[in-house]
Amino acid sequence: MDQQSPQRGRDPLFGLILIGIVVVVIWLMLMPCFPGLAAVTLRRFQLRTDSFPLWAIQAPVPSMYNFGNRYEVRKIPEGLLEPILPPPPPRYINHFPTRAMTFAFGRYVHLHDGSDRWITFWSSYRGQTLETKVHLKPVGEGRFEWLVEGRE
Amino acid sequence: MSDQVCEVSPIVADDDNSLPVPGSGRVLSAYLVVQVCLFLGLVWKWWYFQQADQIYQQISISDSFFPDWLESPRVVRWAYLGSLAGIILGVLGMLPWIRQVCAAVVIATLGVLLVHQASYNDMTFATSLWVAIWTFWFSTRMERDEPAFLLRRGAFLARVIGSMILLGGAVGKWTPEYWSGDVFYDIYFRDRDYWVFNYLREHTQPETLRTMATWYSRKVIVVETVVGLGMWLLPAKIAAAVGVTIFFSIAFFSNNLLFSVLWCLVGLSAVGFFVIRQPAAEQTQ
Numbered sequence: 001m002d003q004q005s006p007q008r009g010r011d012p013l014f015g016l017i018l019i020g021i022v023v024v025v026i027w028l029m030l031m032p033c034f035p036g037l038a039a040v041t042l043r044r045f046q047l048r049t050d051s052f053p054l055w056a057i058q059a060p061v062p063s064m065y066n067f068g069n070r071y072e073v074r075k076i077p078e079g080l081l082e083p084i085l086p087p088p089p090p091r092y093i094n095h096f097p098t099r100a101m102t103f104a105f106g107r108y109v110h111l112h113d114g115s116d117r118w119i120t121f122w123s124s125y126r127g128q129t130l131e132t133k134v135h136l137k138p139v140g141e142g143r144f145e146w147l148v149e150g151r152e
Numbered sequence: 153m154s155d156q157v158c159e160v161s162p163i164v165a166d167d168d169n170s171l172p173v174p175g176s177g178r179v180l181s182a183y184l185v186v187q188v189c190l191f192l193g194l195v196w197k198w199w200y201f202q203q204a205d206q207i208y209q210q211i212s213i214s215d216s217f218f219p220d221w222l223e224s225p226r227v228v229r230w231a232y233l234g235s236l237a238g239i240i241l242g243v244l245g246m247l248p249w250i251r252q253v254c255a256a257v258v259i260a261t262l263g264v265l266l267v268h269q270a271s272y273n274d275m276t277f278a279t280s281l282w283v284a285i286w287t288f289w290f291s292t293r294m295e296r297d298e299p300a301f302l303l304r305r306g307a308f309l310a311r312v313i314g315s316m317i318l319l320g321g322a323v324g325k326w327t328p329e330y331w332s333g334d335v336f337y338d339i340y341f342r343d344r345d346y347w348v349f350n351y352l353r354e355h356t357q358p359e360t361l362r363t364m365a366t367w368y369s370r371k372v373i374v375v376e377t378v379v380g381l382g383m384w385l386l387p388a389k390i391a392a393a394v395g396v397t398i399f400f401s402i403a404f405f406s407n408n409l410l411f412s413v414l415w416c417l418v419g420l421s422a423v424g425f426f427v428i429r430q431p432a433a434e435q436t437q
Contacts, residue, residue, distance in 0.1 A: 011297075013289050014305065021316050028316075028323045041324075047217050052267075055217075059266040060282065062317040064275050064413065065372075066324020068335055092329070092338040099273035102213060104204035111211050125327050136213065146215035 024061055035128055042123045042130040045069060045096050048148070068124040069097040073110055077118050078133070090122065097121040101136060114138050118149075179299045182306060182426040183251075183290060184243065189419020190258075190283050191239045193276060194232075196412035205229050208270050218269045228270045235261040235280070242287075248295045255288035276412040282313050283416040300428040307388040307424040314395045314421055319380030325373045333366030340406060341365040348405055388424035395421025 031037045040049070041058070045067060049055035070090040093100055100106045101119060110117055117136045122129055135147040208225035221227055235258050242254030262284055265277040286309055293302050329335050340349050341361055352361060379398055383391050399417040403410035 017285060017289055021312055025316055028319055031323055032326050052217060056267045062278055062320025063324055064321040068327060068329030092335045096273035102269055103273050104207055107211050108207045142210050143212045146213050
């Protein structure tokens with residue numbers, strides 16, 4: 001091949017991307033074996049990672065339809081009134097159960113009337129469950145405050 | 153990485169004596185297919201994002217977990233539009249440096265969408281980000297590498313990304329809630345208005361439907377696991393066919409909105425179809 005022809009030059013970016021993928025795959029493959037790693041993802045799904053940067057760095061890890069995630073939305077605080085009939089079981093949601101309140105139509109359906117909402121999120125993976133209770137408190141002009149009230 | 157790692161199946165070029173010029177021909181076609189599919193995935197839910205934008209304007213949530221600017225409806229809107237503009241300009245720009253700058257802009261905007269309060273949960277932006285990373289790398293090599301070599305590498309990286317994404321789905325389902333079928337029954341079989349599930353509800357008894365949900369779920373787990381672990385090892389053209397089929401069928405048989413997540417992976421998988429057979433002299437090197 002002469003010098004005018006295209007070369008197979010050095011390509012560090014290719015290697016860098018492959019390293020990134022290998023790191024993600026190792027992370028994924030270790031998750032079922034090490035409960036601590038699964039716990040990190042449980043906290044990721046409920047926006048409870050210790051810091052935003054630590055949460056954000058996990059964002060590229062693919063997690064389509066991961067874990068058993070459920071949520072329940074109430075118009076009154078838990079335990080204030082005992083329901084006559086047992087409430088329906090919480091519904092499953094594909095990933096990030098918090099999306100039920102933050103994402104598009106979920107945000108509209110639950111918050112458009114401007115009233116308080118109390119939500120419980122559960123995420124489970126191979127025997128571990130993380131539960132979070134959140135109060136969405138209206139503060140006026142369509143704004144709500146996200147207050148984490150209970151953690152397990 | 154050695155060429156051996158990227159070795160792929162012997163795929164015959166249209167004419168082995170007239171291999172394409174760098175940055176044109178099959179290389180350009182592969183780039184364009186990926187860009188068109190990436191764009192298609194991002195605009196697939198255009199109406200949805202449009203209505204979501206109005207909702208975010210009317211209802212805001214203040215959560216100390218997110219930085220203020222990542223709760224702003226303006227940021228999510230402009231990041232989304234910026235990603236679309238980046239793809240369009242990259243395709244129309246033609247010049248290598250324009251393609252590269254645009255690909256970097258697409259990565260940056262998708263990165264913002266992936267951590268914004270209004271869009272972090274949408275896997276559209278996770279799969280699109282990986283495809284955008286592939287695009288950026290590819291755009292830096294289009295004018296520099298031999299087309300045959302670049303296409304083999306591009307196809308290899310594409311199927312490694314596809315494998316990783318499938319594996320991400322599989323590992324998260326290695327849990328009793330999915331193996332029993334509870335999650336898919338609740339999300340899809342019970343009341344999802346989609347042709348597959350409407351048909352099954354109309355033509356089966358409730359207890360049969362529940363059993364079908366279990367086997368549907370197990371089928372998904374097995375397919376994602378096996379293909380996730382093995383697709384990257386396949387020859388380019390076979391991997392391309394497997395990837396296009398799997399990613400298309402996941403959406404087609406479960407949820408129309410999932411095409412926003414998967415079109416970009418259909419396009420990325422298709423890169424394998426463009427791989428050119430190496431000249432005999434090079435194969436022996």
